[in-house]
Amino acid sequence: MTLPRVAAFTDTYLPTVNGVTYTVKTWRDRWTDRGSRMDVVYPRSDHEARSGEFPVGSVPFPFYDGFRVGAPRIPGSVADADVVHAHTPFSLGLAADRLARKRGRPLVASYHTPTSEYAEYLAVNGTVERAIRSGANRYERWFFDRADVVVAPSERAASHLRRDVGVGTPVEVVPNGVDTDFFRPVDTDAFRERHDLPDGPLVGYTGRHGYEKCLDDIVAAAEELDVTLVFGGDGPAREDLERQAREAEVDARFLGFLDRAELPALYATLDVFAFPSPVETQGLVALEANACGTPVVGVDSGALADTIVDGETGYRYPEGDIPAFRERIERALAEYDDLRDRCIERRAATSVDQSVDRMAEIYEQVR
Numbered sequence: 001m002t003l004p005r006v007a008a009f010t011d012t013y014l015p016t017v018n019g020v021t022y023t024v025k026t027w028r029d030r031w032t033d034r035g036s037r038m039d040v041v042y043p044r045s046d047h048e049a050r051s052g053e054f055p056v057g058s059v060p061f062p063f064y065d066g067f068r069v070g071a072p073r074i075p076g077s078v079a080d081a082d083v084v085h086a087h088t089p090f091s092l093g094l095a096a097d098r099l100a101r102k103r104g105r106p107l108v109a110s111y112h113t114p115t116s117e118y119a120e121y122l123a124v125n126g127t128v129e130r131a132i133r134s135g136a137n138r139y140e141r142w143f144f145d146r147a148d149v150v151v152a153p154s155e156r157a158a159s160h161l162r163r164d165v166g167v168g169t170p171v172e173v174v175p176n177g178v179d180t181d182f183f184r185p186v187d188t189d190a191f192r193e194r195h196d197l198p199d200g201p202l203v204g205y206t207g208r209h210g211y212e213k214c215l216d217d218i219v220a221a222a223e224e225l226d227v228t229l230v231f232g233g234d235g236p237a238r239e240d241l242e243r244q245a246r247e248a249e250v251d252a253r254f255l256g257f258l259d260r261a262e263l264p265a266l267y268a269t270l271d272v273f274a275f276p277s278p279v280e281t282q283g284l285v286a287l288e289a290n291a292c293g294t295p296v297v298g299v300d301s302g303a304l305a306d307t308i309v310d311g312e313t314g315y316r317y318p319e320g321d322i323p324a325f326r327e328r329i330e331r332a333l334a335e336y337d338d339l340r341d342r343c344i345e346r347r348a349a350t351s352v353d354q355s356v357d358r359m360a361e362i363y364e365q366v367r
Contacts, residue, residue, distance in 0.1 A: 003036035004082035004363050009096035011070060011088040013042035013053075017233060017257065018208050019284035020112045023176040024087055028052070030356045038085075039078045041092060043070030054078060056092070074099045083108060083363045089143040097146055106366035109147035111157055111171075112281055141166050148366045151359070153282035154303040172362055176284050177352030183264050183291040185344065191265035195255055201227040201333050204270045206258065207285050209235030213277035214299070219244045219252065221274070221325040227251075227333075232258045232266050267292035272332045275304060278319050283307045287350045290314070295339035297328045312342045 008028065012020050024040060031038035032052070043058030045068060054075040058068040072095040079099065086096035086109045093109070100107035114136075144150045144161065150171045152158035161167040191197075203222065209215060215237055222229050229252040231241065238254065245252035258266060267273065273289035275298035280286075283304045286296045296314035298304040308314045315328040332339060 003031065003034055003360060004367060005036060005080070006031065006038040006083045006085055006363065007041065007078035007081035007096070007099065008038055008085045008087060009041045009092040009099075011043060011090050011092050012067060013040060013045070014047040015045060016067070017260070019176065019282070020087060022179075022260075023110075023112070023284065026177070026179050026352050027356055027359065030352060034356075034360075039081065041070075041075060041078060041095070043068040043092070056095075070095075072098070074102075079103065081105060082367060085110065086147070087112060089140060093143065097143075106148045106363075107146065108362065108366060109144055109150050109169075111144070111150055111152045111161055114160070114279055114281070137165050145169050149362060151362065153284075154306050156303045156306055157281040172358075174358045174362070175287075175350070175355055176282055177355030178284070178287045178291045178347075178350045180291050180347050180351045183267065183288045184347070185293040186264045186268050188265050188269040191262065191269050195230075195253065197230065197253065197269065198228055198251075201225075201271045202230050202269060203227045203272045203274050203329060203333075204230030204232065204266070205274050205285075206232030206263065206266055209233055209238040209241060211237045212279050213237070215241055215276065216244055217276040217320075217322060217325060218274045219248060219250055220322045221329060222250045222252075223248050224326060225329060227271075227329075228253065230266070230270060231255065232263075263288065264292050267294050270294050271336055272297055272329055273314075274325075274329065275299065275308075276319075276325065277304070278302050280304055280307070286314075290343040291347050291350060293340045293344050295332045295336065295343060297325065297332050299325075309346075312339075313346060314339060314343075 010024050028038040039052045041054045044055035056073045057071040061067040061069050070092045072091045074095050084096045084100040084105050084107050086093040144167045147169050150169050151174045153176045155173050158171045158173050161171050232255045234257050267289045273294050273296045278299050278301040280303045286307050289296050290313045296308050298308050299319045300316035301319040308316050310316050317324040317328045
């Protein structure tokens with residue numbers, strides 16, 4: 001089967017570190033390895049564009065530090081794509097829609113993040129926040145119904161689109177997938193020494209420090225545990241997390257932005273990856289941690305209810321229940337060796353190659 005040339009439009013890309021960025025990049029790399037092209041259109045940033053990457057003019061997003069808004073422009077170099085893939089419903093997603101309609105090409109749209117979860121960054125009070133959330137759902141329904149097919153990373157996310165948002169376009173479940181060649185158990189001595197991490201249990205998280213991810217629950221759960229917290233990444237909630245840890249006298253290490261090359265060592269260094277975010281559409285970092293042999297304790301809400309296999313790759317706890325969160329962390333620490341073995345046994349099932357195989361089928365179906 002001859003693979004189509006794909007134009008992927010995304011509002012977040014390198015050097016930003018998040019699940020969308022690395023899903024787009026990993027799919028693109030795999031697509032190139034298979035002999036075709038997946039060009040990426042993204043907001044101009046500090047990232048130095050490589051072949052097949054096309055930045056467009058951008059401005060900072062004033063309500064969410066680190067994000068940029070790209071101009072809804074279509075670079076001429078991607079105009080002859082066979083399939084257009086929007087990884088965002090926002091400005092560059094609109095550019096993707098325009099290209100697909102102008103050229104008569106199929107539009108595939110990925111659902112990565114619930115738009116409504118950014119309402120608190122824009123709202124000044126509860127009434128305004130509720131209005132924004134309602135408007136966000138209407139906008140998502142309008143945008144995704146313009147696509148030929150919508151791709152969701154989990155069945156929970158797909159059900160949300162169909163039931164809660166009311167999307168009528170066919171929704172296919174395609175997990176983002178993990179690069180298991182890269183995310184694997186590795187030696188951790190150099191990472192520990194470089195970041196001056198102590199002996200003893202390490203519980204941590206890496207990713208964007210956004211308020212919607214409820215990371216303060218990790219600090220609260222650690223107050224009665226003899227552990228060191230390790231936070232990789234950055235974001236608007238970091239300053240408050242640092243203050244909370246100081247006031248609670250919790251030993252917490254904030255490593256800041258980590259190069260991608262360091263992520264497998266970070267995951268493998270942790271004894272438990274803590275993930276209280278109820279807004280994930282898949283929770284890719286949980287699967288990355290598992291691929292490195294690290295069990296995950298996460299909230300039993302959203303996609304994590306499916307991503308975390310209770311008693312196999314970690315444990316789930318009821319949203320907002322800090323004592324239960326603490327107890328599941330203690331249980332995972334006590335069962336670390338068994339959980340680690342089970343995580344490693346499941347690596348092949350989460351490989352990104354399976355995801356790319358499925359995307360190739362979907363692209364062929366809509367052509």
